[in-house]
Amino acid sequence: MSETREVVVGYDGSDFSMQALEWAMDEAELRKLPLTVAHAWRWPYGETGEEARSHLRKAAEHVLYHGADCARSCSSITEVTTDLYEGAAAERLTELSAGAELVVVGSRGMGTLARTVVGSVAGYVAAHARCPVVVVRGPGPIPVPLHRGAVVLGITDDTPDVAIAFAFDEAALRGLDLLAVHAGHIRAVAWGTAMPPVSDVEITTHMVEEDLLRRLRPWRDSHPAVPVRTRFVTASAKEALVELSREASVVVVGGARATGRLGSVTRAVLRHGASPVAVVPVTESMPQAGSAPPGEN
Template identity: 65%
Template sequence: MHHIVLGYDGSDFSMQALDWALDEAELRKLPLIVAHAWQWPYGKADEETKAHLRKAAEHVLWHGADCARQTSSGVQVDTDLYEGPAAEHLVGLSGGAALVVVGSRGLSALPRAVVGSVAGYVAAHAQSPVIVVRGPGPLPAATARGSIVVAETNPDETVLEFAFGEAELRQLPLAATVDLTEYSRRHPGARLRRSADHAPATLMVVGRKHPEHLLRHAPCPVAVAGPAG
């Protein structure tokens, strides 16, 4: 668990994810891996044609890494270029990651099969926690300093540990509807609210069993933690 992984495709949505991933890397004092995957989508192609596509992919990855280096305060930024499906590769990278961060292209507009998207697939199958950074439009939105909200009534230990850790790192209150005395002792820097009602959320945290509703409708980034599906 020695780095943060960012899935980056050059879109405005992945720029939102980049901002969040940099925050995580700075707060955790971990390096950031900017990962980009590419593949020829039209069947067989000659090597020259594929070389042009690879060159474009290299440019996308260079742009993301350069943005990260220019805006970070000393975070080590590495790159990962992969030929093949992005979702499966990010799941593979999650095995050695503290966290994977991906952008959302507005999952509320998709059919119910959220797992068909890169973000949904990674959230369901990654071996590390995943943050899906949702945004209301094509431009990054400023994140209000609200609460870290545990968005289920019977969260498992992985969900609670992640939520407490984020609240402590970001110095934000934690809102939940369960008794968290034990976790409060382990995370004295987390300020606990006993109810999630009417608490504006900076981040919502949920387990991997049923994250689909939040991934489609949450008004803020969603963290998915727990055993991989």
């Protein structure tokens, strides 16, 4: 009998962790999984007495139980548990990811900096987790959107199957379109010796988008209710995904391949994207290619 996995959310009582909690509750409800609300604390001032540490621990317990109470009272999740940890939040969330279906964290950015800064916890977990990580961006509670954007999948020749599968599953769970985006350059075509090389944008775009549809066919077949669109853009992948994130419900990108280091495109989307970003790693426990139809908190 397989072990039931869970959705894990890092929670510290801040506005951005409230965003993460709301996203995690949605995920747990849609996936019909238990939710674990995690909070880490540690004494920051060197050696101290047990009484002072006890007061800080009680404050941490209060924060954690507040998050758990919110999840229990504002959702239909049948099982909400808590995880209180003395130590680094990033390390604890990474540990918990080994038994999780998904880890959700808030971006540490506030105000203007929210568009350009990802906190150390979010960045570390996104790079080292053993399961997909959703980094929910923004300084305050999630507004009710007037228009739900698509699940945007950044796709290259090296995009792992697990990232494609996650994007399709997310689109299916949330009832959203999926937009697969590939960035590249238009090759120059020479029509004759008397003419200089010119780029044929329409031909190249059509060919690339048809190739994308062929690659996505196994997941399209297994998710027939998900409307799928493809787009070829001549901008850099970083610029294209950041721009598309302004209207997306979530942007899905590939994560680290057991190196603990994210690629430049993934780092850029995490730093500058306007929507939640799902980082899907390749790990030994995840099916590989050809597997189609899978501050502190």
